[in-house]
Amino acid sequence: MTVLEAQNLTKTYAIGDRQIPVLGDVSFSVSAGEFLVVAGASGSGKTTLLTLLSGLDRPTAGSVWIEGTDITHLSEDELAPFRNETMGFVFQSFHLVPSLNALENVMFPAELRKDPDAPKKAASLMERVGLSDRRDNFPHQLSGGEKQRVALCRALINDPRIIFADEPTGNLDSENSAAILKLMLDLREERGATLVMVTHSPEIAATADRTITLTDGRITGEQRHAA
Ligand SMILES: Nc1ncnc2c1ncn2[C@@H]1O[C@H](COP(=O)(O)OP(=O)(O)O)[C@@H](O)[C@H]1O
Ligand SMILES: [Mg+2]
Numbered sequence: 001m002t003v004l005e006a007q008n009l010t011k012t013y014a015i016g017d018r019q020i021p022v023l024g025d026v027s028f029s030v031s032a033g034e035f036l037v038v039a040g041a042s043g044s045g046k047t048t049l050l051t052l053l054s055g056l057d058r059p060t061a062g063s064v065w066i067e068g069t070d071i072t073h074l075s076e077d078e079l080a081p082f083r084n085e086t087m088g089f090v091f092q093s094f095h096l097v098p099s100l101n102a103l104e105n106v107m108f109p110a111e112l113r114k115d116p117d118a119p120k121k122a123a124s125l126m127e128r129v130g131l132s133d134r135r136d137n138f139p140h141q142l143s144g145g146e147k148q149r150v151a152l153c154r155a156l157i158n159d160p161r162i163i164f165a166d167e168p169t170g171n172l173d174s175e176n177s178a179a180i181l182k183l184m185l186d187l188r189e190e191r192g193a194t195l196v197m198v199t200h201s202p203e204i205a206a207t208a209d210r211t212i213t214l215t216d217g218r219i220t221g222e223q224r225h226a227a
Contacts, residue, residue, distance in 0.1 A: 088155030
């Protein structure tokens, strides 16, 4: 079953009167439960592609279908709850809210949808990633690896069908990278979620089901990995 489909995605940024083409005619689909890696050199359009797939920005042309919904035609008011309930996000630089403690950061997406079980779910996820004793700490009191574990809990609290991760281990040392990656893969499997991850790491790509490679905003390679 296809959960995510990019159809002829094109993105052009306008800077003054200059048009900068960043993605051109990108099409592919992702199956339920698949782990897809997006690879490519810096500047090749990976982050732009993820922002379009996740509805954080809109394409210049083309469309994104998620579980049968064309998100490019949703209004902002429809898109925000759709994203919150369907997708989780993990970023290279964590993007935690500095004024909220770890538990509050994790609960945030669940509170947006007024989930009465938000505190319970958040506590249970934090236990799962080994951060039970860090609940009351604020982001500045946490190491990079701890921050990314908090961000991972936040990404998972609404039990999203799709997890987007943009170089999630890019700011971590090799030990923390390996730990975060293992957690992401284990949690994805436990929950049966689809994972779309931008990464430069060949080791991570080797654990994926499939890698697509971008060059100058176009798909120039696709590789399936043996199970
Ligand atoms: N908001 C923006 N305005 C103008 N150009 C942008 C913007 N965001 C990204 N770009 C340009 O688009 C290209 C692709 O960027 P990006 O998607 O961040 O690549 P990657 O994640 O693969 O490094 C780069 O040349 C970048 O400078
Ligand atoms: Mg990027």
